[in-house]
Amino acid sequence: MKFSFYFCLFLTFLSVTLLSAQHPGQQTYCNPMDIDYKYNFEQLNEQISYRSGADPVIINHKGEYYLFVTISGGWWHSTDLINWKYTIPDKWPMEDMCAPAALSVRDTLYLFQSTFEQRPIFISMEPEKGKLIFYNRWLPRLPQYIGPWDPALFYDEELDKWYMYWGSSNVYPIFGAELDKRRNLTYKEKNNYKELIYLHPELHGWERFGRNHRDTIRPFTEGAWMTKHNGKYFLQYGAPGTEFNVYANGTYIGDNPLGPFSYAPYNPISYRPGGFMNGAGHGNTFQDNYGNYWNTGTPWIAVNWNFERRIAMFPAGFDKDNQLFVNTRFGDFPHYLPKRKWQSKDELFTNWMLLSYKKPCVASSTLDTLFASKVTDENPRSFWVAKQNQPGEWITIDLQKISEIRAVQVNYTDYKSNIFDNDSAKTYTQYKLYTSKDDKDWNLVYDVTKEPKRDRACSYIELPKPIQARYVKYEHVYVRSPNLAISDIRVFGNAAEKLPKTPDHLVIRRDKDPRNAFISWNKVKNAVGYNILWGIAPDKLYQAYQIWNDGSNQLELRALSIGVKYYFAIEAFNETGVSTIGKVMGPY
Structure with missing residues (x-):
C-alpha cells in the first residue's frame, strides 16, 4: 500500500514535470x-x-x-x-x-x-x-x-x-x-x-x-x-x-x-x-x-x-x-x-481560434475598479489588478462551452511599477494553469514553476496536448512588480460548432478623397469577428483589417494611395474557424 502511494505520487510528479518542461516539442509561436x-x-x-x-x-x-x-x-x-x-x-x-x-x-x-x-x-x-x-x-x-x-x-x-x-x-x-x-x-x-x-x-x-x-x-x-x-x-x-x-x-x-x-x-x-x-x-x-x-x-x-x-x-x-x-x-x-x-x-x-473574447471572469480579488473582465477584452491598455501581489491569487475564465484548448497567452502589465534594474535573479514570472469542465474538479495542465526562472511579460504556453474543458484558471505564484496586473489572458483552440457563413452585401465606396474608402457588410449571426482583405489585384489581397462582431459593421479605411485601384473581400471567423472568403470586389 505504501509502495503504491509513493508510486502514484511519483507518476503525478513525473506528469507535471513533463507538462512543464520548457517548451518540449513546441511547434508554435504567438x-x-x-x-x-x-x-x-x-x-x-x-x-x-x-x-x-x-x-x-x-x-x-x-x-x-x-x-x-x-x-x-x-x-x-x-x-x-x-x-x-x-x-x-x-x-x-x-x-x-x-x-x-x-x-x-x-x-x-x-x-x-x-x-x-x-x-x-x-x-x-x-x-x-x-x-x-x-x-x-x-x-x-x-x-x-x-x-x-x-x-x-x-x-x-x-x-x-x-x-x-x-x-x-x-x-x-x-x-x-x-x-x-x-x-x-x-x-x-x-x-x-x-x-x-x-x-x-x-x-x-x-x-x-x-x-x-x-x-x-x-x-x-x-x-x-x-x-x-x-x-x-x-x-x-x-x-x-x-x-x-x-x-x-x-x-x-x-x-x-x-x-x-x-x-x-x-x-x-x-x-x-x-x-x-x-x-x-x-x-x-x-x-x-x-x-x-x-x-x-x-x-x-x-x-x-x-x-x-x-x-x-x-x-x-x-x-x-x-x-x-x-x-x-x-x-x-x-x-x-x-x-x-x-x-x-x-x-x-x-x-486555433480565440476562445476567450469577452468571456465572463471571476477573480480572487480586485483592486479598486480594475476588474477581472479586463483580461478578456483583447485590449492591452486595460487590465485587471489583484488587491495584493501574492501567491494564490487567481482568475478564472468561463469559456461558456466545452472546447478543445490548445494554447494560452498571459500578458502582464506594469501597473505602478517601481523596478529600475534588470536583475534576472529577482525579475521572473511564475504561475500555474488549470482547466475544468464544471468549475469544481480542476486539473493542473501547466506549471511554470518547473521551468528555469525567467521573465515573461507576454507568456505563451502551447499545451503539450489538446484539452477538453470549459474553464481556465490562472493561479499566481510570482511577479517582481509591486502589483499583480494582467491585461489579457488569451485562450486558443477550437469549439465544436458550425463555421460562420461568409458575410454578404459587401459594399465599398471610394471617398471623394481617394485615400479613404467606406466599407460595410451584413453581420453573420455566430461570428466573433471579420477580416476585411484588400490589395492591388484579386490574387494579391495581402492586407487585412480585423474587426470584432460586437462592433460596427462599417469601416472607414484611410490607408489607400491616390492613383491606385484596389480589390476587396471579406471573411468571418468564430471559435471554430474561418468562413470561406467572399467574392472579390473591385477594382475601386
Missing part, C-alpha cells in the same frame, strides 16, 4: 514574442517603470538567430525562433544602444548604434558567447540633425559593396551612403550621403499621422531596412508614428542600392491596425534557415508611456511578380514555425 523584455529607462527621470521592446532587428547568423532591441543591455540568441536566451556582451558602447543596426556577412556579425555623434562599429565572431570587439573606432560625424539615427547596414554581395541607410524624423528623409570597406566601413567620401525618400501623406493615406490616420501633424519616418531580391532593391521604412495602431512598414523599389527609388503601389507592406496587437512598423526583413522571409515590427502598448511597445514577427515573402508582402492576417493568433519552405502565405496559421 505575437507578441515571448521574450524577457527588459525594463526600459527612457523615462527614468520621471520615475516611470515598465518593460518594453522596440525597433527589432533579427539576424540569421551562421544558421542561428540574434535579436537586437532598443535599450536592452544586450541581445537575444535562438536556434529555433521560439526559445530566446538573453545574452550580455563582454563589451558594450559608452551608452546603451537605441535602434541598432545589425548585419551578418560570412562569419562576422556587425553591430552599430543610432547616434548623432561619432561612434564605432562593433563586430563579433562569437555572438552566442557575447563576444564583441571594435571594428573601427569612429564612424565620422555627419552634419547636425542628419544622423545616422535608426541605421541599417547592407552588404551587396553581387557588387561587393557596403551601404548604410538611416533616418528618424518628420522633417528629414531616409538617407543612404556607401561605406568604404578599405577604410573599415567609414563613409566613402566626406558628407557623400543621399536623400532617398520622403513621406507623402497627401498621396499615401497610410502615411498620415494619428490613430486611424486622423491627425494633421506631420508624420514621422524611421526604421530603414534594405532587402535585395531578384535584382531589385527594396528600401523599407516605418511610418507614420510609433504610438499608434496604424504604425506600419512600407517600401520603395530601385535598380541600384542608392536609387532612384519608386513608391510601391501595394504599400504598406506590413499593417495591422485591428486586433489585440496593433501596429507592425519599424522592424526588419530576414530569412530563416529554410529560405522563408519574415518581417518584424513593434506593436503598441502605451500604458505607462506612448512609446511602450512589444515585439512581433510576421511571415513575409515575394510573390511571382516580385512583390514584397507581409502576412498579418490573424497576426496575433498562434502560428506554426515552419520546418520547410512554405508554399502558401496562410499555411503557418494553426487555425
Whole structure:
C-alpha cells in the first residue's frame, strides 16, 4: 500500500514535470514574442517603470538567430525562433544602444548604434558567447540633425559593396551612403550621403499621422531596412508614428542600392491596425534557415508611456511578380514555425481560434475598479489588478462551452511599477494553469514553476496536448512588480460548432478623397469577428483589417494611395474557424 502511494505520487510528479518542461516539442509561436523584455529607462527621470521592446532587428547568423532591441543591455540568441536566451556582451558602447543596426556577412556579425555623434562599429565572431570587439573606432560625424539615427547596414554581395541607410524624423528623409570597406566601413567620401525618400501623406493615406490616420501633424519616418531580391532593391521604412495602431512598414523599389527609388503601389507592406496587437512598423526583413522571409515590427502598448511597445514577427515573402508582402492576417493568433519552405502565405496559421473574447471572469480579488473582465477584452491598455501581489491569487475564465484548448497567452502589465534594474535573479514570472469542465474538479495542465526562472511579460504556453474543458484558471505564484496586473489572458483552440457563413452585401465606396474608402457588410449571426482583405489585384489581397462582431459593421479605411485601384473581400471567423472568403470586389 505504501509502495503504491509513493508510486502514484511519483507518476503525478513525473506528469507535471513533463507538462512543464520548457517548451518540449513546441511547434508554435504567438505575437507578441515571448521574450524577457527588459525594463526600459527612457523615462527614468520621471520615475516611470515598465518593460518594453522596440525597433527589432533579427539576424540569421551562421544558421542561428540574434535579436537586437532598443535599450536592452544586450541581445537575444535562438536556434529555433521560439526559445530566446538573453545574452550580455563582454563589451558594450559608452551608452546603451537605441535602434541598432545589425548585419551578418560570412562569419562576422556587425553591430552599430543610432547616434548623432561619432561612434564605432562593433563586430563579433562569437555572438552566442557575447563576444564583441571594435571594428573601427569612429564612424565620422555627419552634419547636425542628419544622423545616422535608426541605421541599417547592407552588404551587396553581387557588387561587393557596403551601404548604410538611416533616418528618424518628420522633417528629414531616409538617407543612404556607401561605406568604404578599405577604410573599415567609414563613409566613402566626406558628407557623400543621399536623400532617398520622403513621406507623402497627401498621396499615401497610410502615411498620415494619428490613430486611424486622423491627425494633421506631420508624420514621422524611421526604421530603414534594405532587402535585395531578384535584382531589385527594396528600401523599407516605418511610418507614420510609433504610438499608434496604424504604425506600419512600407517600401520603395530601385535598380541600384542608392536609387532612384519608386513608391510601391501595394504599400504598406506590413499593417495591422485591428486586433489585440496593433501596429507592425519599424522592424526588419530576414530569412530563416529554410529560405522563408519574415518581417518584424513593434506593436503598441502605451500604458505607462506612448512609446511602450512589444515585439512581433510576421511571415513575409515575394510573390511571382516580385512583390514584397507581409502576412498579418490573424497576426496575433498562434502560428506554426515552419520546418520547410512554405508554399502558401496562410499555411503557418494553426487555425486555433480565440476562445476567450469577452468571456465572463471571476477573480480572487480586485483592486479598486480594475476588474477581472479586463483580461478578456483583447485590449492591452486595460487590465485587471489583484488587491495584493501574492501567491494564490487567481482568475478564472468561463469559456461558456466545452472546447478543445490548445494554447494560452498571459500578458502582464506594469501597473505602478517601481523596478529600475534588470536583475534576472529577482525579475521572473511564475504561475500555474488549470482547466475544468464544471468549475469544481480542476486539473493542473501547466506549471511554470518547473521551468528555469525567467521573465515573461507576454507568456505563451502551447499545451503539450489538446484539452477538453470549459474553464481556465490562472493561479499566481510570482511577479517582481509591486502589483499583480494582467491585461489579457488569451485562450486558443477550437469549439465544436458550425463555421460562420461568409458575410454578404459587401459594399465599398471610394471617398471623394481617394485615400479613404467606406466599407460595410451584413453581420453573420455566430461570428466573433471579420477580416476585411484588400490589395492591388484579386490574387494579391495581402492586407487585412480585423474587426470584432460586437462592433460596427462599417469601416472607414484611410490607408489607400491616390492613383491606385484596389480589390476587396471579406471573411468571418468564430471559435471554430474561418468562413470561406467572399467574392472579390473591385477594382475601386
